[in-house]
Each structure stands twice: as C-alpha cells, then as structure tokens.
Amino acid sequence: MSEVKKAIIIGAGPAGVAAAIRLTKHNNISCTVYELRPVPTTLGGAIGIPSNGLRLFDRLGLYKTLSTKGSESSDVRIHFAQGGGVVEAESVPKEVREKTGHSFMRVKRVDLMDVLLGTASEMNIPIHFGKKMVDITEDENTKSITVTFSDGTTDTADLLLGCDGIHSAVRTQYVDPPCQPEYSGISGTCVIFSTSAISAEKFESLQAINVCFTTEGAFALVPCTAAGDEIFFVFSRKLPIPESGDTKDGWEEHRKKEVESFKNMLLDGVLQSVRGKWGEVLTQAVNSTNSVSFYPIFRLPLGGKWFHGRCLLMGDAAHAMQPHAGQGVSMALEDVFLLSRLLKNKDSSLTEVFEKFEHVRRPRINRIYETAARNGERRKQTSPWALWAKEWIMWAGILAMKAVGRQQTLISDPEDLVYDIDAVDI
Numbered sequence: 035m036s037e038v039k040k041a042i043i044i045g046a047g048p049a050g051v052a053a054a055i056r057l058t059k060h061n062n063i064s065c066t067v068y069e070l071r072p073v074p075t076t077l078g079g080a081i082g083i084p085s086n087g088l089r090l091f092d093r094l095g096l097y098k099t100l101s102t103k104g105s106e107s108s109d110v111r112i113h114f115a116q117g118g119g120v121v122e123a124e125s126v127p128k129e130v131r132e133k134t135g136h137s138f139m140r141v142k143r144v145d146l147m148d149v150l151l152g153t154a155s156e157m158n159i160p161i162h163f164g165k166k167m168v169d170i171t172e173d174e175n176t177k178s179i180t181v182t183f184s185d186g187t188t189d190t191a192d193l194l195l196g197c198d199g200i201h202s203a204v205r206t207q208y209v210d211p212p213c214q215p216e217y218s219g220i221s222g223t224c225v226i227f228s229t230s231a232i233s234a235e236k237f238e239s240l241q242a243i244n245v246c247f248t249t250e251g252a253f254a255l256v257p258c259t260a261a262g263d264e265i266f267f268v269f270s271r272k273l274p275i276p277e278s279g280d281t282k283d284g285w286e287e288h289r290k291k292e293v294e295s296f297k298n299m300l301l302d303g304v305l306q307s308v309r310g311k312w313g314e315v316l317t318q319a320v321n322s323t324n325s326v327s328f329y330p331i332f333r334l335p336l337g338g339k340w341f342h343g344r345c346l347l348m349g350d351a352a353h354a355m356q357p358h359a360g361q362g363v364s365m366a367l368e369d370v371f372l373l374s375r376l377l378k379n380k381d382s383s384l385t386e387v388f389e390k391f392e393h394v395r396r397p398r399i400n401r402i403y404e405t406a407a408r409n410g411e412r413r414k415q416t417s418p419w420a421l422w423a424k425e426w427i428m429w430a431g432i433l434a435m436k437a438v439g440r441q442q443t444l445i446s447d448p449e450d451l452v453y454d455i456d457a458v459d460i
C-alpha cells in the first residue's frame with residue numbers, strides 16, 4: 035500500500051518547491067526539500083508559461099500573486115526581416131483562453147521562484163540550502179529510503195522525489211546512471227533590459243511576444259514584468275559543439291567568445307539585413323545591453339528510466355527538453371499534480387503509483403518534447419532566399435488559418451495548451 039507520510043525532495047527549483055506545496059496541502063504529506071545551492075538562486079532570464087501551466091499555478095493558489103509579477107498576453111507579432119512588415123498571430127488561441135481562463139505569461143525566473151519559495155515558507159515547509167546528496171539507500175523491512183548528505187547528516191522518508199534538474203544526481207547516482215544530457219545543437223544569448231532603452235514611438239510595438247527570424251537565427255523580445263517595463267531579449271541559433279569538445283572548458287571558451295562578440299556580431303552582421311522600424315528597435319535593444327548570458331541548450335534523450343524503488347524523478351531530472359515550446363515548468367507542474375492524484379489512492383503500492391505515472395506522462399512528454407525540438411529547428415541558418423520564402427509562407431499560412439477561423443499558434447498545438455492533467459483518466 036502506498037500510504038506516504040513523509041517525502042524527501044531533492045532540488046528547490048519549480049518542480050521541487052511546487053511538489054512540496056501540493057503534497058503538503060492536498061495529500062497531507064510532510065515534505066522536506068534539500069537544495070544544492072547555498073542560497074535561493076538569483077539566476078536570470080525569464081520563463082514563458084502557457085495556459086496549461088498557468089491553470090495549475092491557479093490550482094496551487096499562486097496564480098494571483100504570479101500575475102502581479104509577470105506579463106500575460108497571447109499576442110504575437112512576427113516581424114519580417116526582409117520585407118520589413120509584421121503579421122499578428124497568437125501564442126494561445128481564443129478558444130483555449132476561454133476554456134482554461136489563461137493565456138501566456140512571461141515572468142522573470144527570480145520572481146517565479148520568489149512566489150514559490152514565499153508560499154513554501156508561509157506553509158512552514160523546511161527547505162535546506164547548501165545540501166549535497168552523496169548516497170541513497172533503501173530498507174525493505176522498514177519500507178523507507180534514506181539520503182545521506184556530504185556534511186554527514188541523513189534523512190529518512192517513505193518517498194524520495196528527484197527534482198534536481200537536468201544534471202540530476204538522483205538520476206545519475208540512483209535511478210538511471212547511463213542517461214546523460216545531450217546538446218541540442220542550439221545556443222542562445224539573452225538579457226533583460228529596461229524599456230527606457232528604446233525610444234517611445236518604437237516601444238509600443240514591444241508589448242507582445244515579438245519574434246523575428248533572420249538568416250542566422252531568431253530574435254524574441256518579450257515583456258516579462260506586469261508593468262511591462264522590462265523586456266526579455268533572446269537571440270538563439272544553431273551553434274556547433276566547441277572545437278575542443280563537449281567539455282566544461284570547451285563550453286566556457288564558447289561562452290566567452292559569444293558574449294564578447296555579441297554586439298559586433300549582431301550590429302555589424304545579422305542586424306544589417308533586418309529592414310524597417312523593427313531593425314531599428316533591435317539595434318537599440320542590442321546597443322542597450324551591457325552584459326549578456328550565453329546558454330547552450332541541453333536536453334535528456336527520450337526513454338530514460340523515471341523511478342527506482344521508492345524514488346521518482348520529476349521535472350527536468352526526468353525529461354529535460356528544449357525550451358522552444360515554453361513548456362518545461364508546465365511539464366514539471368503536470369508531473370506534480372498527477373503524482374498528487376495518484377497518491378490519493380492508498381490501495382496502490384508505490385510501484386503501482388510510479389507505473390501509472392509513467393503510463394500517463396510518457397506519451398504527453400514525448401509529444402511536447404518533439405514539438406519543442408521542431409520549434410527549435412526554426413532557428414537554423416538559412417540563405418536569404420530561403421528566409422524570404424519562409425516569411426511569405428508563414429504570412430500566407432497565418433492569414434489562411436484566420437480566414438477559415440482555424441486556431442493557430444506558434445508554440446504548441448491548441449490541444450496541448452488546453453490539456454488538463456486533472457481530467458486525464460487514471
């Protein structure tokens with residue numbers, strides 16, 4: 035039988051903290067979270083959360099606070115580099131917005147974590163920072179699992195959740211050691227800048243998800259605060275593995291090169307071919323950046339193991355995917371809600387709970403993972419002629435869909451955005 039009274043959660047990212055909140059509130063399970071970093075992360079960037087994920091934040095009781103921090107809109111503007119024109123589209127179609135009550139939010143990662151950690155703190159959920167897990171053992175007699183940390187302390191519970199991200203130690207040391215992250219072939223440079231950096235008459239056009247494909251890769255400029263005064267800027271493109279290899283040093287070399295050449299590469303190269311007002315906006319945005327972050331995109335191969343004994347992987351630890359469908363955090367939340375539902379059935383053993391979890395989640399994860407990989411391909415280098423054709427095909431496609439009243443979206447199929455994990459048969 036699966037009665038779980040206590041859970042240890044490794045990792046205080048979105049998956050770990052959301053799991054602690056949900057299992058405490060909904061399942062009356064006593065949760066303790068252990069995080070490797072010495073303090074809550076202040077690492078930057080912004081996270082896009084579409085309707086399927088926002089609905090779960092709502093059920094978690096966090097949506098209201100989140101909406102005071104992030105910018106929510108479904109408007110997308112695709113700016114044509116070659117033609118200088120613009121076409122309006124949607125990230126979340128009207129029908130999906132009506133069914134879910136939500137559209138698409140972009141929120142700074144640090145704000146998202148503030149909301150999650152603040153709620154956990156109000157609920158007195160213990161979160162211990164600076165804790166490095168070194169060992170996991172199970173005892174069949176007491177039906178328990180024990181985690182040992184590098185400072186010699188231990189903790190024992192009925193259930194262990196590995197929510198420690200793509201480089202998960204729980205996965206590599208306990209659940210599925212051979213499963214290692216792989217480079218997706220795409221890297222990005224990003225920065226958050228103030229709208230005051232853009233002159234007023236151009237600024238109006240930034241209050242939407244702004245996308246522009248070029249011959250070298252894609253730009254996105256998205257407001258990420260409720261006041262709309264800060265913009266998340268990202269340029270992503272195909273980039274090969276460093277010449278010196280897929281190693282920490284190799285990527286550090288790549289990072290330095292990309293960050294140092296960022297302004298020149300864009301201002302003297304890519305942006306020369308972006309016409310019209312939008313080219314000026316991008317130029318001002320690039321000129322306003324002082325320091326940018328470089329991130330190569332890694333993912334986990336599909337098909338890895340998700341559980342072993344009394345331990346389950348969730349979020350990126352189980353199924354890290356490319357961010358190009360904006361679904362990583364939402365997938366973590368869907369994991370959390372499904373586990374919470376399954377644990378309500380006290381007649382099932384933990385193994386049965388985990389098997390059911392995998393049965394429900396596997397097809398959904400595979401589908402979103404493939405969508406993200408497909409979306410990522412749009413960033414690949416093209417010739418000016420191929421870009422010209424791509425822009426016109428996109429323009430014609432969007433207008434044709436609008437003309438026949440079909441729902442269209444740039445990030446995921448409408449059925450994926452309306453998906454409700456709480457309504458799935460289990």
Ligand SMILES: Cc1cc2nc3c(=O)[nH]c(=O)nc-3n(C[C@H](O)[C@H](O)[C@H](O)COP(=O)(O)OP(=O)(O)OC[C@H]3O[C@@H](n4cnc5c(N)ncnc54)[C@H](O)[C@@H]3O)c2cc1C
Pocket residue numbers: 044045046047048049050068069070071075079080081082083165166167197198199200201202203204222329331348349350351357360361362363364366
């Ligand atoms: C550049 C980029 C852009 C992205 N954009 C989006 C987006 O727009 N929308 C979206 O939904 N997703 C996006 N994602 C993906 C999203 O960040 C992840 O899916 C999400 O953070 C997963 O949450 P998680 O809690 O599973 O893992 P993480 O956020 O990685 O959190 C894991 C936590 O575990 C901790 N940890 C690691 N190892 C240990 C250990 N051994 N012991 C204890 N703690 C440990 C880490 O310090 C961290 O705090 C993006 C990712 C990247 C890289």
